[in-house]
Amino acid sequence: MSDIFPKWTNKLPTRVIAGALIAGSTVLAGITYYATPKYTRVGYQPVQPVAFSHAIHVDQVGLDCRYCHNGVEKSWYSNVPAASTCMNCHNQILANDPKLALVRESHNTGKPIPWVQIHKTPDYVYFNHSVHVNRGVSCFSCHGEINKMDEVRHAQPLSMGFCLDCHRNPEKQIRPPEQVFNLNWRTNEAAQLQLGEKFVHDWKVNSSQNCSACHR
């Protein structure tokens, strides 16, 4: 009587287990690496209807962030400017450039420019721009080197962990109020801590870690 199971089946259980281990660990590694805002959000750089460059307007021309985002100090959201703001200069500079056709149309007809929103916190997160910029958190902390970007790119994960990193140690991010909109301002770690701790103390910064601080 021949064997019911041929000889190679002796190794089958080990092989199945080894294969499952290899497959499982790669899948797990993949999920760890990819299923996080560090991958899904960082680097998001949609094509915008108008090729507006922050690098030209801020880094080269030297406009203040608040020339266009003029509501950021008093509003919870940082507004996209009206076309009329663009036309303050572009009624003369590049007045007939085809790249600005949409802006001129929007200015003349009132039809909004369909900008693509890049930074989108979930709707249950109540992030407030004004309270951050008025207490020394620079645009740079969340938006990275946006002043050097030709096309805006999602620079930081803006995940809950990202928010909490700063809410637990605000002194690592808080800068002198006059440098909040100066995105080229840098300091070394020791000086930052010294400054930050002073500001946190002087302004009584209460970076709440309560759930209800952001989730209301």
Added chain:
Amino acid sequence: MRYFLPIWILITAVAVGVLGFRGSILRKPPLEFFNDMDRQMKLRPQAPHEFFRDNRASRLAVAGTVARSEPRHNVSAGAVVYSYEDHPVNTGRVTGTTNWVELNPTVIDAQSMARGRQRFEINCTPCHGPLGDGNGVTKKLGMAVVATLHDPRIVKMTDGELFHVISNGRNLMGPYAAQLDVEDRWAVISYLRALQLSRLGSLEDVPAQFRATLNK
């Protein structure tokens, strides 16, 4: 194992090739799974929404309406003035007439001057230059005519007329009513007057004990 391992490595390589690495440029919006809480049925500012005929979630004020809200801050003599009142603070004109008000009707102190300087540097400097002499950065970029604010024509303007020009624009300059609050416009005017004085002053205007310290 002989077949499984190469196939699995191939699958992994293809997956990494398709997904890329953290921080690589993504043109498509981030994937969101089970996002019914992330994107709720509520309207966000400046977002499009098809419910309204003009597709704007942010509604524009109905024509002819004015905000009542809070009284103006910082009005001289502590007057309580609301935004809808015919008062020099709101219009730049003497109440009940069409004459420009001669002097700034708001309180001028160190705080409002500092605010005026800050707002001037954000909103006016790009064209009129930090000194107000019309040598802003836009001149190099093709802005043909920029007024120097030290022009006798402008120095002689009443504060009320300056307020009107800032609010509504003049010639090629666009209106800045949307960028600058009423209080900020008056603060900018205070600072502008100081800038103009800096050019018009003579040695006799300097207190005697400081004259020797000046570089002539």
